Structures are given as structure tokens and as C-alpha cells.
Amino acid sequence: MAGVIQTTVRRSMPASLLLRVRHRSPGLASCLVGGALAAGLGLAAFTVLVMLLWVSSPYPDSGPGGALHIAASLWLLAHGVELVRVDTLSGAPAPMGVLPLLLVAVPVWLLHRAARDTAEGGARADARLVPGRTAWAGVVLGYLAVAAPAALYAAGGALRPSWTWTVTCVPLVAVVAAGAGVWTAYGRPSGPLEQVLGAVLPRGVRHLVLGPDGRPGVAARAAAAGATVLVAGGAVLLAVSLGLHAGETRRAFGRLTEGWSGWAAVLLLCVTLLPNAAVWAAAYALGPGFLLGAGTSVTPLGAQAAPLLPPFPLLAAVPDPGAGTVLHGAVAALPLTAGVVVGWFVGRGAVTGKGRFGVWAAGRTAGAAAFAAGLSGVLLALLAGLAGGPLGTVALARFGPVWWQVGLATAAWLGLTAAATALTVRAWRLRRTHGRGDRRHRPGRAGRAVAPPRPARRMPRPRRGWFGGRKPGRGTPGAEDEPYLLLDPDPDDDGPRDAPSAPGLPDPFTSDDALSPTAHDSRAGRQNPGDAERPDFGEA
Secondary structure, eight states: OHHHHHHHHSOOHHHHHHHHHHHHSTTHHHHHHHHHHHHHHHHHHHHHHHHHHHHHOSSOSSOHHHHHHHHHHHHHHTTTOOEEEOOOSSSSOEEEOOOOHHHHHHHHHHHHHHHHHHHTTSSOTTOOOOOHHHHHHHHHHHHHHHHHHHHHHHTTSSEEEOHHHHHHHHHHHHHHHHHHHHHHHTTOOSHHHHHHHHHHSOHHHHHHHBOTTSSBOHHHHHHHHHHHHHHHHHHHHHHHHHHHTHHHHHHHHHHHOOHHHHHHHHHHHHHHTHHHHHHHHHHHHHSSOEEESTTOEEETTEEOOOTTOOOOGGGGGSOOSEEOOHHHHGGGHHHHHHHHHHHHHHHHHHHHOOSTTOSOOHHHHHHHHHHHHHHHHHHHHHHHHHHOBOSSSGGGSOEEOOHHHHHHHHHHHHHHHHHHHHHHHHHHHHHHHHHHOOGGGSBOTTSOBOOOOOOOOOOOOOEEOTTSOEEOOTTSTTOOOOOOOOSOOOTTTTSOTTSOOOTTSOOTTTOHHHHSHHHHHHHHTOOOTTOOOOOOTTOO
């Protein structure tokens, strides 16, 4: 009897250890499951697609095992892993490093969604936020727990992943995407971004990237707009070139394969490579162009013949070999347009900018435009590096644009155009403002000074969980976790806080009762019973 009591009362060592881990790390199990589920869904999506193509093919090269190996390899390729083909005619392994940019969206979205939902505590609307580090580490570890056996399985196929790229790219994608998901669950606080920017940028430049209210700064918005114009313009150039070479594009489908299943596979491959082709076209418009093999460049000044190219439909858009014409040189309108867009954003922000700088001087406006052009160059260089890669050895070792050339060309084109446009927009808006008069600086009806309005806080909309349950975002009424700033604010970032208020009017900047959540709720006639204390973003 005593032995029975001893056995039932005392817990075994592994069970006690698991209880302690669970008590110290709330939500860790659900985070591990969420990461494993994200990896499993991505693998399942690629497996279903490859198996459908294998079943519909009238002459498959291998059995179902080979198709499953290819599905696992393509899933790793979506993370940026370089594949190696071993069954070549020469017997030498041939690398395949061109990453279809559209495939990257699958693992990134799944990881982001899993990390966001697990950090929010599941599908229940009243769930507490899981500590940020716990959610982040749990999702990443769960994802890697599925990715490791998948990489081992893919190593036995015809397309084998490179282990150097595998141990680098897969954890990197998991860490970045999961971190972005946890950051979104916590309402996108500006503190983590300010920590990074504070370490690499001086204070005057830092506010051009991240504003005092936590929103993207003027230079960040302008750089994103310029990069978007370049990529979108590249897509337009690609469509125009494919239309001019419509006959060659149509014949390429028939030369590659026969039957509707083969045409569907080629069409699907072309769709996944469309973002790559748009980046290639943008690099062509910028001047550096792209490579179709070692020593074979294609630029607006001229294109060299590439005899080893396969009859692929997207390659039909490549200009014909020979010297460039006036029509080829007309693509320079794309970087000029992007520079004008960047300059318009900076010039508009130079007049309506808030903080200690007020209306920017001409030198600061030109410097901000040059800085925004540099940020656009960084973005295009990153896209150019991801859009290219090797397709073999020797002559096929380099395909796509050269990333550093594209970045320098973007900064040069956009820097000159954006600076001139920003100064012009600034002068025009200042002239119009002085002509009509600025009402913000006019005295009120009773001679009282009118205080400038404070920037409104963004209120995130409720989001849906994995199973349709709505989750309140941080910053919504009923959540106590507000975005925070870790940097010391500038003395004049939010206007003249120390200015004395007018007689008979309460001071909105010094009255704590007027801005407190309790006073706000009492005025609105409602309370927030669901305002339970939630863990901080960096809480372990």
C-alpha cells in the first residue's frame, strides 16, 4: 500500500521538469505548435502543387518519391537556399540560385501569421498577450524542428540543397518573419526600431527614417515610393516588351513542352518569376542592365548575343542583340519619374514637417532628398541581389543584375532629380502658403494664440486569428499596452508645450486629467472592463 501511495504522490523527474518549464514560459507549447504548423502548411502547399503537376504529366521522369524530393527542395528554395543539380550531362554539380521572388511570400506570410496569432494568445478575444521573447523563440524553434528533417529528406533527391545556404537562410527567414509577427501583435511599437536606428544613425538623420510619433519618417516614405515606382515601371516595361515579342513568346511555350499540363507548369513558373523580371527591367532602365551569363550583358546602350539561353517565354522580352537605339534610351524616363516622386515627398514634408526643425531650410531639404535616394538605392540593391543568381557553371554562373551597380545607379539617378524636385516643391508650397496666409499662426477671435494640433495616434483595426476569431490590436480602447519611445524626445517635437495657456482656457498639454484614459472613458460614458495588465513586448 505504501508503495502505491509513494508512486501516486511523487511525480517523476521529467514530468516535474515539464511543469516547471511550462510555469516559467507561458504559451511556449502553443508557440512551438504554431511554428511547426506554419512549416507544415508551407510544405503541404508545395507538395500538393508538385504532385498535381506530376500526376497530370503524361511522361513523368521519376516516381512519387522523386516528386516529393522536388517539393521539399522547392520549399527550401523559397527561403533563399541555393539548390545543386547532380544529374548533369557533364557529371559536375550545377548550382541553381535564381530565387523566384513570388515564392518567398509563402513562408514569410505563414511565419508572420503564426507568430502574430500565438503572441496574441490564440483565437479567443479575451486572451492575454504571450511574452514577446517566448512567442518569438517558440515559433522559430517549432519551424526549424520541421525544416531540419525536410532538408535532410531533400538531400537525397536530384535537386539537393546547399548546406551552407540552408543553415544560413532558413533560420534567418524564420527569425525575421517571426519577429515581425510578434512586433505586429504588440501594436508595432517604435522602441525596437529606435534602438536599431539609434545605434547606426545620428539624431538629425534618425528622424528622417522614424518620426517622433513612431510613424515612418519623410525619407523612409519617399524611399519606399521611389522603389515602388521603379519596380512598377519595370513591370510596365516588361509587359511592353513581351507585347512587342508576342510571337516569340508564344513559340517558346511550344518549344519547351507539349500538352496542357506542360504548358501549365511553364506558365506557373513564369508567374513566380514575374517579380524577378520586373526587377531586371528596372535595372535595365537604370543603366547597369543585367547579365545573361558570364560576359554577356544587356544594357540600353547595347545587348550581346547569348547563344546558350533556353527558349523561355520571359527571355523573349530581352532586347535583340546590337547597339541601342533611341527607343531603348527612352527607358531613362523611368528613373527620372522615380526621382520626381521622391523629391515631391521630401518637398512636401519639408514644408509640413513638424518637430524642432519646423519648415526645413533649403540645405536640409536637399540633404533629405539625397538621403531618401540612398535608401531607395539600398532597397533596389537588395531586390537585385535576390532576383539573380547562378543557373550553372562557367558561362551560366551569373544571371541577373549586379546588385551594387544597381544600388549606385539608383542613388545617382534619384539623388540629382529628387534634390531639384524637392527644392522646387518646397519653394512653390512656401510661396503659396505665404500668399494665402497661414491660419495656424494667426491670432484667434479673442486675440489668443491658436496651438498647433497634435498628431493623431493610429488606431489599429481588429485582426482575425487562424480560425476567424477577432483579436484586438494594441492601442485599441481596452488595451493598456501603448507604443513607446525609447529615445529622448526633442524639446520642440510636439509644439510649444511650455507656452502659457490663454486666460480662461485649460492648458491641454499640462492637464493630466484631460488626457488620462479614465477621464476619457468617463466623458464617453463607458468603462473598459477588459483592461487587464498585459506583458511588455520585451518581457521574457
